[in-house]
Amino acid sequence: MTIGELRKERVDRGIKVRTEGIYALMSWRELAYLALPRLVLIAGLLALPFLVPGMYWQKVISIVSIYALLAISFDFLAHYVGLVSLGGAFFIGTGGYVAAIANKTLGLPIFLTIPIATIAGAAICTLLLLPCLPLRGVYFAIVTLMYPLVLARIIEALDILGGTDGIMGVASFPGHWTEQYVVIIMVLVFLFGLRRLVNLDIGLVLRGVKDNDQAVRASGMNITRYKALAVFIASSMGCLAGACLVHIYMWAGISLFALDFSILPIAATVIGGGGTLAGPVLGCLILVPASELLRAFGTLRIAFYSLILVGFIVYKSEGIMVFGQRKYHQFERWVKI
């Protein structure tokens, strides 16, 4: 029998169907099927600081978590609201500068600056992006691409906020364990929080905005308000990441608006699997250490992950996470046509 007479069929596993309903609670096997992937992720992330060798790689773990926050926010905006933001650096920069100012100028302690930077930074980002919210697709991408560049130029030109030198001497975290666990726990909180959010009513509306905004509008809902809310959530994650980054590096400067923060989360999302929210975290766990190993190559790193990105988006656009989910939930077999 040749290949032409067969086709591949994918069927959900019985256990998947059973665990979707109340039966999930009836046997340990079903419970484990549901809980295992989540527990592996949570336990894995929490155990990570113990597993890696040395201070240097523990630092890398913090950076991974920061990129993961950004990547989750990109994934949320792009795949659940339909706003492709090429300006992750904009969120990082705003959050970072707010945290640095709160810490240096106002003299606030670190456990206050981070929440302040998260909320105030997100408010600033949302306010600045507000005029662009009616846009979709290409247009929104273009405008968000320009924001970090323009802000960096303005800071450079006006010589405000420390100009090209940046703001130095920002307080660091009390210890490196706190530093790592704050960011890791934040990743987990936002990851599971967003997964919950997109399945609530508001998540449904947001997905409606993505798929057919006219229909949402026809239902008497203000789409700009929902988009603003989504941007607020996403930018608060970005600003939180930026604030943590500033406290880790003890420095805020123009390089917060660098291209890395825009392109790496996107690459991580595409590689990890867009629309899954957990995929981007996985992508960051792969890409950030890889980029640390390639540090010797300088800017070639960006070229390197751009090429990976193109390869994945053209030839394997579903990403690792979607692929894994399919293997976990379904089995495949060849059937006669």
Add this chain to the structure above:
Amino acid sequence: MEILIYGTVNSMALALMALGFALVYGISRVPNFAHGAIYVVSGFLTWTFLRVVGLNYFLSAVLAILVTGLIGALLYQFVLIRVRGMAISEIIASYAIGLAILEGLRWGGFRGMTYSLPVFVEDMVIIAGVPIDFHRLLLIAIGVAVIAVLWAFTHFTRLGLALRGMAQDERAALMLGIDSDRMALIATALGSMLAGLAAIVLLPLGNIVVEAGYNVLIMAIAVCIVGGLGSWMGAVLAAFLIGFAQILTVVYLGSHYQIVVALLAIIFTLILRPSGLFGRQKELEERV
């Protein structure tokens, strides 16, 4: 008078940068975010042909333009064709390729002040009391010529008419036997060649630097949005608007604000008239 002359020069430069982008987007509906990278590549190619291979200036410029056209065609044939129609993937794929080219060039050592192209003609004249060098005058002439040739090409040749037909309605064009993928391929190649031409005309005014790629991309996009994505004449007009606005800000505020002008122009256009000055995308206006 100074403002008038240098404003015209600046506007023509912007129009040259933007035409390639507008052409590709207008015909294939793919926003070619690798536009800036192709622009820089063309500059380096010309430099290589001129300085390393040792060809004469004209020949190396023509060769560089042909090679950039080829790059554009390959880019479409092997990458963009697979993601065409998926907005997110189009943006990310073309942007990532542009980044890879630019950062690869930067890593390859093409940075700093060492790379520059000579001007075409070393001379200057004084028009109405304003000294202006010949190269800038040539820039205006080439810009006008390019616009005229493009207009004639799209109005009087079979290929140009086919491209225009596809830009207007892809499905109808398909029914009339126009191969839309081939047309999009040609459009991408043409757009890349325009970017290459722009680079060769504009780069002698400064140094060839990798950062130019990002600036060109941003300016091209700004011009195209203000003019209406997909409208070529709109792009030319918008180039003049933004060009003069930039020169005015440079004269009265300072050169750091140039890029801010571009962003403000985009934002105002998008708020007031989302489809741009001459945008033909009425459905966009409804959607926004």
